[in-house]
Amino acid sequence: MRAEASAVAAPPVMLELDLDVFDGPFDLLVTLILRDEIDIWEVRVSRIIAEYVVHLADTGEFDLDATSQFVVLVAALLEMKSRLLLEEDVEEEFEDLDPDEAARQLLERLVRYSQFRNAAGSLRTAWEEHSARLYRHAPVPAGLLRRRVVDGALSAGVLADALTPLLREPPVPDTSHLADLAVSLVKELRRLRLILDDEGEFTFAAVAPRGRLERAVTFFALLELHSSGEARLRQTRHFGDIVVSRITAPAPVIG
């Protein structure tokens, strides 16, 4: 829903795509997915990212608004994909949870949330009436202070420490990993396919690299394998290990 709203509000991302299932502008693809006219399983997000990186390199122009928009939309697509992936497990876990029950739970949450939203409205009224009132903010004159200010109770060094972070230049946001991610996703897919061919089955923990970003790339690669129908993913409990098993038979050995 949120992706839909921003697709309307923000500037279009001028990116022509040439994918297996779709040929045309990126925005149109997103719209079609949101309208359920294209199955998101059919769309390879890594391909879209790779194309965008190439597009940026080709045009030599970096439009911050359009790129932010692109990142938001790609994130929305990934979120939809990962939700769909989890749905299988959730259904297994709550087999009894029929649509009516799900709707009831959602209703409960909405009702609870709306109480707070309405309470915020009443707070606003109180704020408008009282917030501007003037109270005295003056120190007690020294002669009336029994608890005297202790000389040197605080070290002056804490002042320098407090100011230092503000004097440090804010870091320039590093976006280089965006391009790296697209490249390493392709590499990671290749690596996982090789393991899958050899072993037939493996676990996420066994193959995932150490770094956080690297693990994320491995995870996205798993999603790709799943969406392309090459592998089946199983996770028996939340945050448990993921078992990946091959679906398609290995190519027949000829001769």
Add this chain to the structure above:
Amino acid sequence: MHPLARRLEALLFISSRPIAADRLAEACACTDEEGADALQALRTEYATGVHGIEIRDVAGGVTFAVADDCAEDVRRFTGAEKPDELTPALLETLAVVAYLEPVTRAEIAEVRGVSSEYALGALEERGLVEQQGRADTPGAPVLYGTGERFLRLFGLTSRNELPPLEEFSLGADEVDEIRSRLHANAERRAQ
């Protein structure tokens, strides 16, 4: 003026924070009853419209504040600005904290359905929300609550004065409408 009332007046003048009635009596070394009588005399003296300052009951105590009809002059003279407006997101987060405190960041996010990190930071910076220790649960998350400044800026004596949350429940019609919309969605998905 009542001699004890004069002493209370001096205390209220000097303190930047509202003073609870029992602390007033303690500071004047008098009984609670004597203190209550003196406070009543002071309230009569500072009844609305008599002086340029008034007695206010806020944040669990009594304090002096500038009379509303004199506030504009004072503001012009001191250059004091009105506190910055609170956006709907800040007010909503503040409502969750005020009604559920002590409350963790995760609990706030669950009620609101969105991460409330920025809103909490902004409320802390404005002194409306403060960290009040850590929960006894795994990860020991920080607990947030409101403080004296919250009560003062919203004109409350205590959090008990907040209207009960049930008052803000949706009407039966609205609940029915949401319910039927959710059911329609669920059916469509089940097909």
Add this chain to the structure above:
Amino acid sequence: MHPLARRLEALLFISSRPIAADRLAEACACTDEEGADALQALRTEYATGVHGIEIRDVAGGVTFAVADDCAEDVRRFTGAEKPDELTPALLETLAVVAYLEPVTRAEIAEVRGVSSEYALGALEERGLVEQQGRADTPGAPVLYGTGERFLRLFGLTSRNELPPLEEFSLGADEVDEIRSRLHANAERRAQ
């Protein structure tokens, strides 16, 4: 009470420093004579022994002060008060004031990147920051600086003793450079 006297009363109540007689008239947008009359009415109201606070003429003007015979109650009260901690937000604001003073509220907010209204009020309340006149710029904003209590609390004899910012090899006296660096960073952060 005289309407103008009520407004003067509110001004004297809120101001932490004495107010010059001519500034009182200006603040109430009245003639000097009207101001003098109102002040006289206020002096009568607050004649010794009537209230717990009195009007005093001190260097620089007129101010409210606690009546002598109520001072002991006030001391008993302040003796029982717990000292407040300086939160990171308060310390940061105090550091900005100490190194850049005199500084306006807007400048503090700009270099910190957040509204500092609450932090300034809390520091004023603790007597660590005080109003030091007004800037010569449009709107004549109030200028803030540190005072004697600040120096004592941090064990300094003068502001020249502020520690140099070693990481940046800036001395405490190199205010211009600190200022321009803070502003440059604020701008970069806002991008």
